[in-house]
Amino acid sequence: MMQKNSITDSTLVSNYIKGNEAALAILIKRHQQRLFSFIYSKVHDRDITEDVFQDTFIKVIRTLKKGNYNEEGKFLPWVMRIAHNLVIDHFRKTNRMPSFKNTDEFDIFSVLGDGNLNAEKQIIKNQIHDDVRELINELPEEQKEVLVMRMYKDMSFKEISENTGVSINTALGRMRYALINIRKLIEKHKIILVD
Template sequence: MPTSPSHETPPPDPAILAGLLSRAVAGDERAWRELVGSYGPRIFALAQSRCHNLDIAEEITQSVLATVAIKVRAGAYIEHGKFEAWLFRVAMNRVRDFARSRKRSSQLFHNDHEETAATADSRNATPTDNEQLSTLRQALEQLPEIDREVIELRHHGDLSFKQIAELLEEPLGTLLARHHRALRKLKQLMDSAMNPPGQTLNKQTASLRGTP
């Protein structure tokens, strides 16, 4: 899979990025391949975190890259110095479109013949790892949409807080506070899921029974 994380190359620094974009606009295929190598895996990780399906994540990634290629080569990219924020704005719009279509559709995306993200992630994982991964995904689903997007952009898209603030058009301080609250809520949801009240009470009761 050409956009999988294992093929990721480090993002270029701003000066190199500006040169790559100029060459890409001029039709330099090598420059475009370098851009895809740097940003494709991050877009893929962002899409995969939402749809939990490798094929759909790949489809979203290719759609984003195709849109960006057309706009860059047509000279439609005008937010100079903010390429990553612009790129991930396009990506988030695609992810939101998918989320809306999934809510409207009764189609089951996870069938026995598809390689889902959960299956791929669990190949070399222990049962405990799989349980924690499943719990994390369920907890993310319970967060408000905006809080989930902040976490996904930060930890899957690997954007800086400044870039996320620009993308979501929020003050940096507000964004930082939102991220902190979202992580705290996520931890609470995971703790609650992995240690249900009844289970905790049973453990405490068993412990008391063993006390002389």
């Protein structure tokens, strides 16, 4: 009998997919502390954290059962991404989505996004945020609208389509042109995106 701790996440995942229910319990136990802390650091509320934690694993189970899990042996980052998206959904539902705020969690241009910046780098990063925000104002109105909805308000293209009265394809097209134009403007204004 193998020691639980020596079984890799990917082995546990494939065991669970093959019908070994106990494998999921080991995975949850292994990562619950880290995941719980991650969610709590975003929502600052134990009850909401519990809800998001439960919802994350419901989604994990559904995805695994459907066979949609892309096996790359990176189980934890995948679960964290699901949790992060659910946190964003929570903020959207409660209208607490920080729009136009530079927070590491929900930032369009968060290159590092982990708070480990020293003061000088933070100042440079803030300057870049301001510079890029200025550039957004130079975009044609319809491109600017889609970019803001998608990047700052984290709306889906379906929601953008409903809000702007254009098809999803048109919204996608505007987003693509907005990003192309932003890239051109960044080069034109010689803004260097530090990492």
